[in-house]
Amino acid sequence: MKIPRPLPLKSLHKRVWLSFSSLVKLLYFKPAYFFLAAGVSILFYEFIFWFLNLGLMQYLLTSPFLTVGDKIQMLIGSYSGIFTLPLSPLALTLFAVSVFQGVAVAALVYSIRKERAMQRGFLKEFGGTGIAGALSVLGLGCAACGTSLVTPILTFFFATSSVAVAEEVGLYSAVLALIVSLITVYLTGLKLAPRLKVQSS
Amino acid sequence: MVAVAWLFFTYGGSKQQPLSESEQQVLAVQDKRLTKGDESAPVKIVEYADILCPYCAKANEEIIPQIQSNYIDKNQAHYEVRLVAMISPDSQRAGEGAYCAAEQNKFWDYLDTAYKDTWDNYYSQNKTPQDVDLFTERNIFSFASRVGLDTLLWQQCMDSGKYEKTITANQEKMSEIKAYGTPHFIINGNNYNGAPPFSSFKAVIDAELNKSKASE
Numbered sequence: 001m002k003i004p005r006p007l008p009l010k011s012l013h014k015r016v017w018l019s020f021s022s023l024v025k026l027l028y029f030k031p032a033y034f035f036l037a038a039g040v041s042i043l044f045y046e047f048i049f050w051f052l053n054l055g056l057m058q059y060l061l062t063s064p065f066l067t068v069g070d071k072i073q074m075l076i077g078s079y080s081g082i083f084t085l086p087l088s089p090l091a092l093t094l095f096a097v098s099v100f101q102g103v104a105v106a107a108l109v110y111s112i113r114k115e116r117a118m119q120r121g122f123l124k125e126f127g128g129t130g131i132a133g134a135l136s137v138l139g140l141g142c143a144a145c146g147t148s149l150v151t152p153i154l155t156f157f158f159a160t161s162s163v164a165v166a167e168e169v170g171l172y173s174a175v176l177a178l179i180v181s182l183i184t185v186y187l188t189g190l191k192l193a194p195r196l197k198v199q200s201s
Numbered sequence: 202m203v204a205v206a207w208l209f210f211t212y213g214g215s216k217q218q219p220l221s222e223s224e225q226q227v228l229a230v231q232d233k234r235l236t237k238g239d240e241s242a243p244v245k246i247v248e249y250a251d252i253l254c255p256y257c258a259k260a261n262e263e264i265i266p267q268i269q270s271n272y273i274d275k276n277q278a279h280y281e282v283r284l285v286a287m288i289s290p291d292s293q294r295a296g297e298g299a300y301c302a303a304e305q306n307k308f309w310d311y312l313d314t315a316y317k318d319t320w321d322n323y324y325s326q327n328k329t330p331q332d333v334d335l336f337t338e339r340n341i342f343s344f345a346s347r348v349g350l351d352t353l354l355w356q357q358c359m360d361s362g363k364y365e366k367t368i369t370a371n372q373e374k375m376s377e378i379k380a381y382g383t384p385h386f387i388i389n390g391n392n393y394n395g396a397p398p399f400s401s402f403k404a405v406i407d408a409e410l411n412k413s414k415a416s417e
Contacts, residue, residue: 055392070407075397
């Protein structure tokens, strides 16, 4: 089924509002999708946060020498760096991207369940979540210190002097991730509008 | 998503194995002057650091003091720093300066002052290592004097270049253990890249302490 375009392209602000209202309606009136969004968001954030130390994370989560409480505390602790001063633009961006990813996936799951079949249109949004994830991973870590994926990529293709620009590349990729995830959330919200019977004001 | 998570925890990642001979060598104390805590403590923490690395400064300001009060001071962990020079041309000079300070038993004064200055005046204000001018050829002498070193002896040590090879050897060891950058922590053989929050450190150290208790 082709999703009808609810409003002409010119009225972008109305479409953004329509998308936003649809998403709020979905998450507020269908708590299961709210919890799905929260779960995906947490998984996404933890995956990106631990990306450079996945082996260690696996060891800790499966270790018989830590209680379940210790493991949960460890995962919650990874959020502690976001809002401590000085605020890190990279950490805040990563947090925002993970929230948008959670909302987008919950909206997609709702749409797919309602349509009962995967459509080409949905694949675009799934692609969007993948691109945002990859860009977030690139922005992770301290590029100047070498604990970032950007640094080895740049030095492999260019020269060691390119490390000087790695910090900027990392930040730009995080901003790009934010833009891609915002567009993904916007599109998924827009697709929900007819299904949830949300009208443009 | 559940399937991916199951696959990851069943087959993925790098499973932790008993320490190999080379890993044991990495954990063996290299320079006592650059250590804190009881050498016989059950948990050994080794940190590869660059004095000009922003995240090393962040770790020293926010995480290491908590590790010190919770584990090192209670003889549960032993901590050793090994300096490398990867960030900027001044890193080498700053690192050699720290080793020369160790000859006067002032390694920790030098390191703590360096990290505090770089964190407070540069990195906490989102400045980069290129902005730091504390360790330029012109300024490092006044930094050493501020730390309270005998600057004549310290300068002689610097001129001899005797610690150049130590820093190079540390970097070679980092490549051997496939460490990407600084800070790089090794906690009883578990590698940790970057400067994680204290809760992550706590989980690793507690797991190692519980493991050690279980094997007694």
